[in-house]
Each structure stands twice: as structure tokens, then as C-alpha cells.
Amino acid sequence: METIIWTEALSVGVERIDREHQTLVVMLNDLGQVIGSGQGQQSVAQVVCRMRQYAQEHFATEEEAMTATRYSGRTSHMAEHDAFIEKVLEVEDALSQGEPVAAGDIWKYLRLWLTEHIQGPDKVLGEHLCACGKG
Ligand SMILES: [Fe+2]
């Protein structure tokens, strides 16, 4: 699995959110290592579960900021978070039931979702929070 490097291109201009995104990138790289080292589905499941739990904490950070600033894009942004968690829970279920799951495809999905979400709706949210003086 390739390594993802966090660069300013992924910054949304809000320090706390950037720090949490950096942690998610670290977790994604950890997952890549576990998959690459062939440690098996149980280990993959554990790392995916940890990453999903941290993503939920992170989404709560963003959603609280959206509520506090009466952000108009809150509903659609939250729908993206919810769809992501739902999808990851499905993957966790499949892994825990020992169903054959292509770990590399999971990793690619997580990477694509994370980078597109950060550079899309999270950046828009970051601009809004900065404009509200919450950057
Ligand atoms: Fe978000």
C-alpha cells in the first residue's frame, strides 16, 4: 500500500480539524501496513474498527462546529458522514464474519473517500468557520 503524506493541500484552515485529519491519515497508513504485511482479516478488522471510531469522534467535532455556527450545509455534510460510517460498518461486519473481503479495495475506498471529503465539503466548512471567526 502506498503511503499518504499530509500536505497543505489537505488543510482546511482550521487547526483542530486539520489535526484530526492528520490522525486519520496516520491511521490510514497504519491500515495499509497491516494489509501489506498480510496479518490477516482479524487484524485488518481491528484497525478498521479503530479508524471508524476515531472518524465518528472527528465527525462530531465538525458537526458541533456546524451547529454552533448555524451552517447551512449541515444536513448534506452530515449525510456524507453517515453514509461513510454505514459503509465502513458493513465492511466490519463482513470482516468479522470471515467473509472474503479484498482488503486492498477497502484501503482504496477509505483513501479516496477521505481525500475527496477533506478537499470538498470539509474545505467549504473550513472557509465558513474562518469567516465566522472560528478558524
Ligand atoms: Fe466532514
Ligand SMILES: [Fe+2]
Ligand atoms: Fe473531516
